[in-house]
Amino acid sequence: MKKYLKYMILAALALCLYKAIDKVLDRMYLGQYTINDYTDDTRFTTVNKVLDKRFEKSDVAILINTEYIDQVVSTAPYAYSKKIPVFYTEKQKVLKPVYDEMEKLGVKKVILVGGVNSLSESVERSLERNGYKFERINESRGINFSIKIAEMMMSDNKISEIAVVTSDEFDLPNAISFSPYSQKNKIPILVTSNTQNDYLKIKKLIRNNNINKVYLIGNEGYLNSNFDRLANVKIQKIKGEDRYDFNKKLIKTIYGKSDNGNVYISKGGELLHKRHIGSGQLINAIAISPLAADNDSPLLFIENNYFETQESQIVEKNGYKILNQVGFKIERRNYFNIERMKNATTVVLILISIMMVVRVSRNSRDEENKKIL
Incomplete structure (x- = not known):
């Protein structure tokens, strides 16, 4: 023992x-x-921590459903160009951290992104009760919403470049990777469901607004090959095997x-x-x-x-x-991380405990036998 x-x-x-x-x-x-x-x-108080770094005051704020990443990536370049803080909340209610930060910034008007399927009427009622004016960017999700946001940017700025990504949930993180560059350079991000109708709408937007460069971004094989054949524009493709590979290639390229x-x-x-x-x-x-x-x-x-x-x-x-x-x-990478080895460690400790119990039990029996003899 x-x-x-x-x-x-x-x-x-x-x-x-x-x-x-x-x-x-x-x-x-x-x-x-x-x-x-x-x-x-x-995530909501994390957003506030970032906003505190960029804003001391803002009369206007943008509010988006936290689950609708397609709307999030299209809205980001517009919000940046207009110097408007963006908040994220649930479909049915405005969360307390959002209200806390809007009050801190002195927000008076809130722009709701999407229709009632994105942010419900209960969100409107909540804003009214708390003294906020509001308006909606009332457009269906997908390419129509992306184009509407792009046209809003074009009404204020000379836009010569756009980016295109698919609405696949494994592709949308690539648009977030691209987002700092798109915001800095006023590049609208168009989210497509890869249909022929989407392709024709994007083609029309390019023609009507004298777009001369298109970034095709995302995972390999996700985007319709028709976009490779867009005429009269420079095409720059940035592709990756997945969102992590894309991110590395984007950093290397840009x-x-x-x-x-x-x-x-x-x-x-x-x-x-x-x-x-x-x-x-x-x-x-x-x-x-x-x-x-x-x-x-x-x-x-x-x-x-x-x-x-x-x-x-x-x-x-x-x-x-x-x-x-x-x-x-x-953190520093730790090859002998206890958390990583917890299952093996638990097994070893159990085995040691069993061995000790067996040993003690055996010793007890030996002592009893000696007494009998």
Whole structure:
């Protein structure tokens, strides 16, 4: 028994030493960067934290359904061009963090994005009760909404470039990757369902507004090949195997070595049941994208809380020294992470416990036998 106790004490001391060394390495790893954190308790308070960085006051705000990423990506360049803060809420109600921040900014009028299927009439009633005026961008989701937003941008600005992405939920995160660049350069993002009718509408928009360049962005094989044959415009295709590969290729294609050292880092959307992407991380990413646009800096998607090899190479090669994290805390990659090994550790501890019980039981039986003899 004493022998096993000695081993357990040694194991505990080794674990304490490991954790102490781990903390020292964490400090050394993060010490070479300036870390700016925009993470808060929920996606809604995280949005507020970002807005506090960009706005002291605004008479107008935009309100979008947090689940409608297609509307989110099309609205972002317009909101940036008009210097309007964007809030996200649920379909049936305006959440308290949204009201808190709107009151702080002195908002008087709210622009609701979409019809009642996007934000219901109960949202209107809530705004009225709280003393806000409101109006709607009342257009159906998809290409019609994208074109309406693009035309609103064109009424105020000379627009010569547009971007096209599909409405597939695995493709829309690519539009968020592209969003800082589109906001900075006033490039509308058109979301298509890949139909021939959508293609003809986009073609008409290009012709009527003298568009001379089209970015075809997204995952390989998602966008209708008809867009490759658009006449009288320059086509730039940026494609990737998935949202993470696209993000890396976008940074390589559009952003060179950083002048100011900033990179904005978010998760690329949590995979749900292997078939859907949750909106929470994507809202964090789009919320911080105006800050990235302000600094002409990229948004970097990472899948884990730490940098994989390729991601580390991007940060190092492009000279990023200021890491702006949103929605999570960047950590040093730890190959011996206790959380990762918790199942194996649990099994080992159970086996040790069983062995100790058996040993004690056997010793007890031996003592009893000795007494009998």
